[in-house]
Amino acid sequence: MVFSDIHTPSYIIDEKKLRENLELLSDVQEKSGCRILLAQKAFSAFSEYPLIGRYLAGATASGLYEAKLSSEEMGKENHIFSPAYRESEIEEIAKICDHVIFNSFSQLAKYGGTVKSIQEKRGITDGIGLRINPECSTQDEPIYDPCAPGSRLGITLENFKRGVADYPDAFGYVSGLHFHTLCEQGFEPLRKTYDAVEDKFGEYLNLPQIKWLNMGGGHHITKADYDRDGLIALIQEIKGKYRKHHSDTGSAGMAYQNTAGEADGIDVYLEPGEAIALNAGYLVTEVMDIVENDISILVLDASAACHMPDVLEMPYRPPLRDSGLAGEKKYTYRLSSCTCLAGDIIGDYSFDNEIKVGDRLVFEDMAIYSMVKNNTFNGIGLPSIYAMDEDGNCRLVKEFGYEDFKMRLS
């Protein structure tokens, strides 16, 4: 099936672009020795997990359901972070997750022992981590800044010191530190953040019990202008400076020797979401009607509110194929949808040719934070999901109907 034969609205996953992104990430892994995980919150198209699993170390989850998905569909390293875990879920999480990261000492104290004993039965001895807050903002949007004042995400240095003093036994379970502070950023903000982490938490990174550091997501590694050499050098620097120590002998300070007789650096993890499927998907929509009110308004069968909620939440203007800014090309239109929300407006775009009812428009960069966030507000149907192979052939992966709308209501 070719692009023009698919029904609308639909998301199309571009497998060629996905593979190209994965190759760049795999190169970073190979050259730096880090391990990269798919952050499923951005992209959970599990029909592509076998492909992703061929290149990456595994996946990370925001809760039990995403953890189950990667356990079932990827079957590689499985990590999880949540600000808090449910008592009823923690055992299942420990059974399927290799790293369980806690957001507070109280959560660590509550569940650390359970997780440790379940993981040890699975042969995992370094699976518990704590998320830290380096209190180093590198962006201006408080909604996307876990370092913003009053943030609940990550443990500040002051609280960390208190936690180590108050919960010494639980702290003994900890084998790794995690931070996530970036959003769609280049290498320099990571460097700045890492320096803040080292400055504040360096004494903990140096402890013999620490076996890994997870630097979260928000790295736009697959963007053309990303400084991948800088990233590789930083990871090598970390691995060179912080070394793994024997945990089984309990001999603090003794460097771990691998079979080649060399001491290992700690494991460094990155867990980007966006970078994995950046520019690797489209949302194809049809023009249903055109109404006039000062400006010509296209009524589309896709909706910002339902199918690309980040357009309203971020907010941002999604790239649209063969279009320009308002007034840049001959014909300017406002793009909107069939919902009742007056503000369900995607933006004003211009075109070389007049647009007619029945025409198709293609929004770009629609693989990430789209399918995972869509909804059926107003009873609007969910877009079908297609995959486009390396030769440009499209195959239908999934379609949705009335039952999918009804199923979530009572």
Ligand SMILES: Cc1ncc(COP(=O)(O)O)c(C=O)c1O
């Ligand atoms: C803890 C954590 N890890 C990874 C990510 C993925 O970030 P991104 O998709 O921006 O790379 C997020 C996003 O919010 C996150 O909160």
